Amino acid sequence: MAEDGTETAPADKARARLLDGYDPPPGVADELKRADGSLRPVWAPLIDHLAAQSSETRARSFARGDQYLHDAGVYFRQYTGQGSTERVWPLSHLPVVISGEEWRGLTEGIVQRAELLERVMADLYGPGELVRNGHLPAELVARNPEWLRPIVGAEPRSGHFLHMLAFEIGRSPDGSWFVLGDRTQAPSGTGFALENRMATGRVFHDFFPDANVERLAGFFRAARDAINGLRGDENARAAILTPGLHTDTYYEHAYIARYLGFMLLECEDLKVQDGKLMVRTIDGPEPVSVLWRRLDSRFADPLELDESSALGTPGMVSALRGGAMTMVNCLGSGVLEARALMAFLPRIARALLGEPLKLPNIATWWCGQGAERDYVLANLERMMIGPALSTKLPFDIDGTTALGGKFRGAAQEPVADWLRREGGGLVGQEAVSLSTTPAMIGGRMVPRPMVVRVFAMRTPEGWTVMPGGYARIGRTEDPTALAMQAGGSVADVWVTSKQPVRTETLGPSGDQPYVRRRPGHLPARAADNLFWLGRYVERAESGVRLLRAWHLRLEEYGPGTVPVVDSLRRFLRGFGFETGRAVPPHLLGLFDSATGCAAKVRDRFSNDGWNALSDLSASAHGMATRVQHGDDAARAMSVLLRKLAGFAGLVHDNMFRFNGWRFLTLGRALERADQIAAVLQVFAAPDTPPGGLDSAVEVGDSVMTHRRRYAVETSRSTVIDLLALDADNPRSIRFQVDILREDEARLSGEVSHRRVDEAARRILTLQTELAVATPEQIGPERLTEIRSRLAGISDALTARYLS
Numbered sequence: 001m002a003e004d005g006t007e008t009a010p011a012d013k014a015r016a017r018l019l020d021g022y023d024p025p026p027g028v029a030d031e032l033k034r035a036d037g038s039l040r041p042v043w044a045p046l047i048d049h050l051a052a053q054s055s056e057t058r059a060r061s062f063a064r065g066d067q068y069l070h071d072a073g074v075y076f077r078q079y080t081g082q083g084s085t086e087r088v089w090p091l092s093h094l095p096v097v098i099s100g101e102e103w104r105g106l107t108e109g110i111v112q113r114a115e116l117l118e119r120v121m122a123d124l125y126g127p128g129e130l131v132r133n134g135h136l137p138a139e140l141v142a143r144n145p146e147w148l149r150p151i152v153g154a155e156p157r158s159g160h161f162l163h164m165l166a167f168e169i170g171r172s173p174d175g176s177w178f179v180l181g182d183r184t185q186a187p188s189g190t191g192f193a194l195e196n197r198m199a200t201g202r203v204f205h206d207f208f209p210d211a212n213v214e215r216l217a218g219f220f221r222a223a224r225d226a227i228n229g230l231r232g233d234e235n236a237r238a239a240i241l242t243p244g245l246h247t248d249t250y251y252e253h254a255y256i257a258r259y260l261g262f263m264l265l266e267c268e269d270l271k272v273q274d275g276k277l278m279v280r281t282i283d284g285p286e287p288v289s290v291l292w293r294r295l296d297s298r299f300a301d302p303l304e305l306d307e308s309s310a311l312g313t314p315g316m317v318s319a320l321r322g323g324a325m326t327m328v329n330c331l332g333s334g335v336l337e338a339r340a341l342m343a344f345l346p347r348i349a350r351a352l353l354g355e356p357l358k359l360p361n362i363a364t365w366w367c368g369q370g371a372e373r374d375y376v377l378a379n380l381e382r383m384m385i386g387p388a389l390s391t392k393l394p395f396d397i398d399g400t401t402a403l404g405g406k407f408r409g410a411a412q413e414p415v416a417d418w419l420r421r422e423g424g425g426l427v428g429q430e431a432v433s434l435s436t437t438p439a440m441i442g443g444r445m446v447p448r449p450m451v452v453r454v455f456a457m458r459t460p461e462g463w464t465v466m467p468g469g470y471a472r473i474g475r476t477e478d479p480t481a482l483a484m485q486a487g488g489s490v491a492d493v494w495v496t497s498k499q500p501v502r503t504e505t506l507g508p509s510g511d512q513p514y515v516r517r518r519p520g521h522l523p524a525r526a527a528d529n530l531f532w533l534g535r536y537v538e539r540a541e542s543g544v545r546l547l548r549a550w551h552l553r554l555e556e557y558g559p560g561t562v563p564v565v566d567s568l569r570r571f572l573r574g575f576g577f578e579t580g581r582a583v584p585p586h587l588l589g590l591f592d593s594a595t596g597c598a599a600k601v602r603d604r605f606s607n608d609g610w611n612a613l614s615d616l617s618a619s620a621h622g623m624a625t626r627v628q629h630g631d632d633a634a635r636a637m638s639v640l641l642r643k644l645a646g647f648a649g650l651v652h653d654n655m656f657r658f659n660g661w662r663f664l665t666l667g668r669a670l671e672r673a674d675q676i677a678a679v680l681q682v683f684a685a686p687d688t689p690p691g692g693l694d695s696a697v698e699v700g701d702s703v704m705t706h707r708r709r710y711a712v713e714t715s716r717s718t719v720i721d722l723l724a725l726d727a728d729n730p731r732s733i734r735f736q737v738d739i740l741r742e743d744e745a746r747l748s749g750e751v752s753h754r755r756v757d758e759a760a761r762r763i764l765t766l767q768t769e770l771a772v773a774t775p776e777q778i779g780p781e782r783l784t785e786i787r788s789r790l791a792g793i794s795d796a797l798t799a800r801y802l803s
Contacts, residue, residue, distance in 0.1 A: 014051035015039075022438065024447040029175050029435040031096055031450070042099040042496055049207045050094075055443055062093045062440070065203035073602075073610050074195050074255075077248040091196065092439050092473040092489040093203050096450065100214070103467065103495045106169070106177060106454070109359025111463045114165050114456045116345065117184060117336050119352045121161040124335060125152050135348050140341070146185070146334035148297060150304045150317050154330075157323040158230050161330040163458045164190075164223070164292070169359070170451045171435035178360050180451060182342075185334035186294045189453050191252035191259070192490065193470040194220070200492040214467035214495040217504035219457065224260045224506065226459040227290055230326045236289035237521065239263035239279065241270075243295045243311055245600055253294050254602035259506075262292065264603040267300070269523045272315030276324045281521040282659060282747065282801040290326045297331040305331075439473050439489070449474040452493055468493040526604060527663045528802040529597040534667025536594035537613075541644050542675035543587050545699045546572055548637035550579070553691070555630035563689035571682055582633035583624040591617040604660050612647040619643060662743040666797065669743075673736035674790050676700055676723055681783045684719045693719050700731045720775035724783075727771075733786065734770045740793065741767050747801065759796035762789065 019039075024030035032043050039047060050058065074089040098106075123130050124147065130136045141147050166187035168180040197216055201208050227238050240262050242253040257264035269279050270288065278285035293300070299309040301316040319325050335341075342361045349357045436447035454469040471491040550568040557565055569579050576586040595617045598605055620640060627636045655661045682688065683696035693714040697706050700723045710718045726732045740763045748760060756764065766789050 011048060011051070015047055018047065018051040018445060022445050022447060024436045025433075027173055028433045028449075029171050029173050030447055031098075031171070031435055031437040032447070043097050045211060046095075046097060046204075046207070049204070058440075059443075061203050061205075064205070065091055065093055065199040068199045068202045069195065071611060072195065072198070072607055073251070073614070074192075074199075075251050077246065077250070089192075089195070090489040091199055092448075092471075092491040093200070094438050094440055094445075095200055095492040095494045096437050096452065096471045097494045097496060100495055100497045103214075106359065107465045109177070109357070110167060110454060110456050110465050112349075112353065112355075112358050113167065113179065113182070114162065114458075114463045116349055116353060116357075117165065117182060118160060118162045120341075120345075120348060121184075121330070121333060121336060125154065125161070125330075125332060130348060130351075133351075135351055136341075136344055140338065141335070144335050144338055146297065146332065146337065148305060148332040148335075150321075151330070151332040154321045155323070156326065156330055157232070158326045160458060162333060163226070163230075163328040165329075165456045167454050167456075168451050169454060170362075173433055173435075176360075178362050179342075180362050181339075182336055183453075184329060184336040185296060186329070187455070188249040188252060188294065189470060190220075190223075190455055190466070191256040192249075193453075193455070193466065193468065193492075194259070195255065196470050196490060196492040197468070211494070212497045212499065212501050214497060214501055215504040216466060216468060217506055219455070219464060219466040220260065221504070221506050222459050222464050223457045224262075226457060227260075227262070227292060227328060229460060230290045230328070232289055232326075233287065236287040237263055237279065238290035238292070239265045239288050241265055241267065241291045241293045241295050243299070245596075247294075249294070251602070257603040263288075263521070263523060264526075265291075265523060266525065267295070267311050267313040267316075269525050270313040270316070272313065272319050275319060275322050277313075277316065277319045279521065280524045282524055282527050282663075283521065286521045288325065290328065292328040293331075297334050300331055437471065437473065437491070439491075450491070467495045522659045522663075524802050526601050526660065528798075529600045530604070530660050531663040531667040531797075531802065533594055533597035533601075534664040534669075535671040536590050536597060537644070537647065538668045538671035538675065540587060540590040540594065541641070542672070542679075542699070543572075543575065543577055543584075543590065544637050544640045544644065545701065546575075546679075547577065547584070547587070548634050548641070549695050549698050551582070551630055551634040551637065553695075555634065562691065564691035564695060567682065567689050567692060568695060571679075575678075581624065582627045582629045583620060583636065585624075588617075588620055588624055591620050601660070606650070606654060608654065609647065609650045612643070612650050616640065616643045616647055659747060662747055663801075666740060666743055669736040669739040670790055670794055672731070673733045673740075674787055676731065676733055676736075677783045677787045677790070680720065680723060680778075681780050681787075684716055684723075685780050686716070696723065702729060702731055705729060717775040720778045724778050725770060725773055725775065734767075737763065737767045737770055744797070757796075757800060759793060759800050762793045762796055766790075766793070 022032070024033060029035075032040060032047075034040060053061070069089045069091060075086040076089060077086055120130065124141060131138045131141060162184060164187060166183035166189060168183070169177050170180050171177055194216055204211070231238055240253055240257045242250060242264060244250065244266050247253075254264055256262070263279065265279060265288070271278055271280065271285070273285055277288050277291070279288045295311060298306045299311045301314060302309045302312045303314045304317040305312065317331065320327055320331060345361060346357055349355065434449045434451060437450045438445050439448040440446075441448075450471045450473050452469055452471045455466040456463050457466075471493055473489045473491050475488050546568065550565065550572060553562070553565045553568065559565060572579055572584075577584045578586065595613055598610060598613055602610065623636045623640075627633050651661075651664065655664075679696050679699050683692040683699075685692075693716065696719055697703055697714055702722055706714065706718065706722055709722065712718065722729055723731060724733045727734050727738060729735055741760075744760055744763055748757065766786070
């Protein structure tokens with residue numbers, strides 16, 4: 001019954017059950033409920049949808065989102081005192097819902113702030129009027145390590161210093177929004193926001209399509225077109241510059257590169273040649289004129305910035321200064337992230353824009369430099385009685401500082417280090433209580449603190465703001481647990497409209513002509529990783545086949561009873577497979593190496609291929625802890641072989657025949673040829689022990705083929721013919737050399753009048769010799785020579801394409 005005595009509708013009862021116990025803490029705003037406890041209208045459709053579900057249905061829906069993230073391989077890197085590890089992306093399944101009307105007001109404030117920061121950046125690296133006129137303390141700029149003197153006077157080729165920005169925003173207890181921090185250095189999160197949307201779309205697959213949620217694809221299309229528009233020369237390329245695999249947001253770098261069609265580069269891929277920035281590709285140096293930088297500025301150039309940087313490209317600053325390239329964002333933009341700067345932005349806004357900030361900062365004070373700072377530090381304990389002053393940012397995306405400040409939080413740092421990062425001065429910031437939003441924890445809806453990250457991109461038409469973003473959700477009611485490093489989670493942000501929204505895509509409009517774009521250049525580093533991915537996978541497969549053959553014979557005959565068992569054991573040890581464990585550590589290392597190579601080319605590797613390889617590696621590691629010698633291990637090796645075949649099938653059947661695929665194939669062919677030659681050296685030698693020839697055929701996966709082809713027992717001639725010289729056997733040396741010949745010719749674009757290069761000459765010579773050889777001519781010495789020739793081909797390919 002309702003309070004007025006009327007019968008409560010079933011839908012109202014279901015809503016009441018869902019919200020039972022949802023009690024935001026006093027003195028804070030809540031996204032779901034108004035101050036009087038009533039439901040905000042913008043949330044009502046979603047809440048009613050959830051209330052109509054059983055707990056089992058809801059759990060299955062949430063599992064769909066989690067499964068998507070698992071299949072897509074979304075992760076973040078968590079750092080601990082012992083190093084770092086990849087962790088599953090912590091999705092909070094309930095989105096944060098904001099009305100379109102409220103979002104339009106936020107957008108106006110974001111656009112104004114973006115333009116203000118652009119003007120501040122232009123002044124700090126240009127005329128310096130803000131310092132000269134007293135709007136900024138000189139020490140705040142000059143002592144900030146992110147203010148890069150070599151950039152002073154540089155005029156961006158595009159006419160702008162800033163192109164992509166992010167902002168941390170929160171809602172105060174009175175319901176208004178304010179800015180917690182500006183992200184200008186190398187803002188991350190756009191890709192994660194998109195993956196959150198994809199996962200949440202799976203969770204609410206039966207609700208989202210009709211929920212009038214603004215789509216994100218239009219923002220990404222505008223961003224892609226804007227970055228491509230900065231190239232100048234259409235033959236030049238745009239790329240994303242990443243610090244590499246071990247940065248915490250590498251997954252996002254690879255994802256955005258693949259999604260938008262940009263190259264993903266590391267600084268080692270680049271060099272400055274004749275004043276221009278060039279990327280090393282398999283076809284030689286190619287120009288790059290736009291870099292979307294995800295690397296902190298000071299690491300970008302060891303010549304002019306941080307000489308200790310192992311990540312940078314020498315000469316990058318000179319290329320930027322000379323107008324040969326555009327950087328998104330320009331080097332030195334990290335100076336705008338100093339918390340102290342926020343204290344001066346209101347006054348600067350009036351000076352540069354002639355208007356107040358539409359989206360205010362969290363209250364911030366500049367507490368001085370030199371003697372002023374020393375006084376504040378000396379009296380810090382007394383001054384920090386009460387909530388007014390905090391020397392730490394209320395929220396930091398990386399979890400290095402904590403809400404409420406006061407030198408406590410997830411990861412404290414020495415005051416001196418913090419002061420140096422802030423330009424040597426002391427900053428005070430008001431400790432605030434952020435709003436809460438619903439999170440489903442333990443089957444119950446509970447309020448948790450949150451902040452929202454929003455994104456803005458400069459386009460030819462001006463700044464455009466992503467209609468949404470992503471929210472950081474606290475693990476507990478304690479607002480210091482917002483960061484993922486501290487156990488927090490993330491949520492999608494829905495901006496809803498009262499009218500149906502237009503479906504957006506990355507593709508051109510229907511009235512534009514169809515264009516088949518030429519394949520992109522393949523960076524030499526990416527080709528090298530694909531090449532070695534092929535080699536490591538094939539090396540692992542050979543090891544698995546040898547281990548299975550040994551374990552089967554060990555089970556049948558026992559150790560030390562027949563010579564072939566000892567021969568297999570010695571052969572395995574010669575290749576690093578110590579047989580003291582049923583699954584040797586060296587085999588696990590090969591799987592780890594293969595996964596590492598694949599991880600470095602995630603932008604060029606399918607999710608299915610990645611998942612198959614990850615599952616393969618995880619299976620091998622799991623077996624290592626429980627598998628016993630003999631039949632148990634042989635069956636385990638058979639499982640790994642089936643998984644290897646699944647991975648190979650995905651690569652062969654699904655991977656586009658671009659140059660990257662050819663390098664992976666070249667690596668596998670070289671390794672397979674070498675492994676088969678090594679097996680034949682021992683197990684097809686004149687003095688091979690009884691059972692050796694059968695072992696060779698088994699390891700070469702050609703038992704049934706041998707029976708059909710020769711109708712006799714194995715002999716040295718039949719085994720050599722089948723595994724070394726048969727052009728139709730996909731396990732033979734000859735077959736692999738034929739693959740090398742075909743794919744290298746495609747790589748080099750071979751034509752009749754072109755001189756044959758060293759790699760092609762070596763391959764052609766070996767192919768011809770194998771084509772005319774007879775089994776009697778292929779003895780152990782000749783096999784040793786073939787292995788040496790294969791190593792020479794590998795070296796020649798590396799020198800031609802990968803150096």
